[in-house]
Amino acid sequence: MLVHRSTTPAARRRHLAPAAALLAALALLLALPGAAGAADSSAFPERGTARMGQGVIAHDGQGGSGGSTGTAAAQTEGVDVSGHQGDVAWPALWSSGVRWAYVKATEGTYYKNTYFTQQYTGSYDVGMIRGTYHFATPDTTSGAAQANHFVDNGGGWSRDGRTLPGVLDIEWNPYGAQCYGKTQAGMVAWIRDFVNTYKARTGRDPVIYTATSWWKDCTGNNAGFGATNPLWVARYNTTVGELPAGWGYYTMWQYTSSGPTVGDHNHFNGALDRVVALANG
Template sequence: MPVHRSGSGTTRRSRLAALGTLLAALSLLLTLPGAATAADSPTAAAKKPARGSATMGMGVIAHDGRGGLPGGTLVAQTEGVDVSSHQGNVNWATLWNSGVRWAYTKATEGTYYTNPYFAQQYNGSYNVGMIRGAYHFATPDTTSGATQANYFVDHGGGWSKDGKTLPGVLDIEWNPYGAQCYGKTQAGMVSWIRDFVNTYKARTGRDAVIYTATSWWTTCTGNNAGFGTTNPLWVARYDTTVGTLPAGWGYYTMWQYTSSGPYVGDHNHFNGALDRVQALANG
């Protein structure tokens, strides 16, 4: 019997020694350069936002950075904001008191999303005296331009000549869900945009505003110059100057200059005094 106990103790000691060797080897592997841990390896879901959560300027931040506030003196610029569901219920009185006089609210994305805060944001800005409008986040890889334009108009993107409603905006920028040009050729992208703006005008009588960034426009449309005479430009550039504009536009109508302005939303300059904002609203 004593010999049997001695043998069991030897076996246990051997197993413990083997376990210790294995743990030491694992520890060494985790300290080697390039060794990954669970925290270092986000899932694919974590890398991409949820469908519907895209916001105006999301791609600008990711690709061009946040930049800084405009420098120098800007002549006859009217302050505005753009908001989405990320801002929730907005305190419009605070924004009005800070000098904001116009606002755009995200209405739709693709043909699968409507902003649950749209009514509070769209009507709330109007009720405090702002000139307001709606924007559509385009996803050219999901449905046609005409289909998305109709969806936009049917879910808040329409226009009425009341002096306080701006024409709808096509937000066309980097794809937060995949390939930056949505898998389209430059010619295919131009065709998709043309399909959207033509349908929007047929439905509302107004030319849609195009929101984009020069770098994206250059890459994904080949810097197409075919929209500058019809569609007002809302350019995104988070820097102290507006920089080079996309081809076809000699000037910008609106400039989104920061994603981190005071209070809520992205902040923008309208290229003109308040009467010019009203003129755009009236068509």
């Protein structure tokens, strides 16, 4: 005869305990820096929509009215734009004193800025010195693959006095965990792969755009790029603050995302002739 046995609450708890422990361990793993992103991808923006400085306010905050350099050295105003801004009013920016610009060209190996021509050509046509940047996604493809995609789709350089070297935008991951699932050593290797490939293709060392706190978390504050790659640092405050290891000074400083016309405004650490010098290499 088949006998049905009832399960006591204590027995049920014993059966559920291993599953509960597994779920708790998984939650802890996902919370670690560099871990895989959360399973609910609907919480993240669409691939291709990332833009320079997107994570700065969320992770570093902002303070003050922005833009005081704390130095007597001349500064030259610039902007950075992406598809987020659409068609840009370049004559208005020129009239306000903006003299240089960077335009997002690519992201990963899967995206090209659909507003690239208006933004890149338009800034040039009003007289600005301009360049392009690549938003890195180190969890999708290698640094070399992304550098090649960048150069092949607007990231090249020419010695015409009006074209700035390309920029590697390496910062918080808008699509998942902040360090893209990489160890600090793995991130340094990825960045090295990108910058070496870019230089081999163009003859120029790319600028590195980053934020000090991200650089510390995701590269271990690696000091190995300061001697070769100009620094573009993000900090939305009245002073630039601490720089990442290896750099004794910044070349560019993104000091706000709420400036006139396009939002993202920057100081170049020098007068206009220094901007031209960087363009000429």
